[in-house]
Amino acid sequence: MRRSPSIVPHGADRDTYLVPNDFGRLGRAWCETDEEGTDRETLIRRLLEDQFSHPVRIIAFNTAEGWSRNVTVDRADELRRRFAEYDEVPRSVQEFLETAVRR
Incomplete structure (x- = not known):
């Protein structure tokens, strides 16, 4: 019997982080990224x-x-702590932090 490939990432013994992005009229989707x-x-x-x-x-x-x-x-808390390392914080991150505070 043929088996489907696993969707579990290699090196599954570590934490994995994924970000859904809002594409407006197109809806929300998980952002594609390499492992x-x-x-x-x-x-x-x-x-x-x-x-x-x-x-x-x-x-x-x-x-x-x-x-x-x-x-x-x-x-979001970690991002706020790291602001000092960057000259400018992207607007997308600022908006993300505003909504994260309301959670």
Whole structure:
């Protein structure tokens, strides 16, 4: 019997972060990224480099440990702490932080 390929990422023993983005009239979708780009540091860097136009939330999961959760508020707090490292904070991040506060 033929088996479908696994959707579990290689190296599943680490936390993986995904960001759904709001594309307006087109709706919301998970932003495509390579497997190496799903760690916390890369996520924060990509947000601050304005690689997401309208991030909605941040979801983390770890298949080896068997959990998933909405980590939007935690990552928003981390973004605020890192502002000093950047000359300018993208508007998309500012808007994301405003909505994260209301959660």
